[in-house]
Amino acid sequence: xxxxxxxxxxxxxxxxxxxxxxxxxxxxxxxxxxxxxxxxxxxxxxxxxxxxxxxxxxxxxxxxxxxxxxxxxxxxxxxxxxxxxxxxxxxxxxxxxxxxxxxxxxxxxxxxxxxxxxxxxxxxxxxxxxxxxxxxxxxxxxxxxxxxxxxxxxxxxxxxxxxxxxxxxxxxxxxxxxxxxxxxxxxxxxx
Numbered sequence: 001x002x003x004x005x006x007x008x009x010x011x012x013x014x015x016x017x018x019x020x021x022x023x024x025x026x027x028x029x030x031x032x033x034x035x036x037x038x039x040x041x042x043x044x045x046x047x048x049x050x051x052x053x054x055x056x057x058x059x060x061x062x063x064x065x066x067x068x069x070x071x072x073x074x075x076x077x078x079x080x081x082x083x084x085x086x087x088x089x090x091x092x093x094x095x096x097x098x099x100x101x102x103x104x105x106x107x108x109x110x111x112x113x114x115x116x117x118x119x120x121x122x123x124x125x126x127x128x129x130x131x132x133x134x135x136x137x138x139x140x141x142x143x144x145x146x147x148x149x150x151x152x153x154x155x156x157x158x159x160x161x162x163x164x165x166x167x168x169x170x171x172x173x174x175x176x177x178x179x180x181x182x183x184x185x186x187x188x189x190x191x
Contacts, residue, residue, distance in 0.1 A: 126152025
């Protein structure tokens with residue numbers, strides 16, 4: 001008798017939100033997007049609000065918060081990054097987390113992790129410049145970043161529904177974004 005054994009691969013996604021504000025719109029967006037993910041995807045928010053400012057003097061003996069960040073990045077199969085735009089670039093807290101995860105030289109925890117970038121802003125241009133700056137940074141860190149569809153989301157009153165999910169006006173587009181992200185991760189992880 002032959003038995004067919006199928007093992008479902010689970011993809012672990014680290015969620016990096018570029019805002020530490022308690023009512024962060026980008027955290028809300030990331031949480032709403034997670035609802036669109038396929039069942040074989042799990043998500044874990046990276047904690048970045050307790051990271052000290054990056055200091056090369058501490059690279060060899062980093063604080064526990066930095067060690068935790070690096071460990072959680074290494075354990076992830078992919079990255080979902082949701083960022084606001086501050087002064088036409090990425091927030092300092094996001095850059096600080098990226099710097100901690102990429103150091104010391106030769107120990108880049110981000111390398112090879114497929115990423116999807118999205119952002120939400122109250123401005124009409126969304127987070128286009130922040131995302132472009134982030135793509136430049138991720139390229140040098142060897143993070144394969146999904147190019148399309150780009151998603152520069154402008155906040156509207158109907159973007160989220162009463163349950164914190166995506167409202168009907170943006171649901172199809174953002175479901176499509178998540179579907180492409182899942183495909184991107186699978187392509188790079190080899191599932």
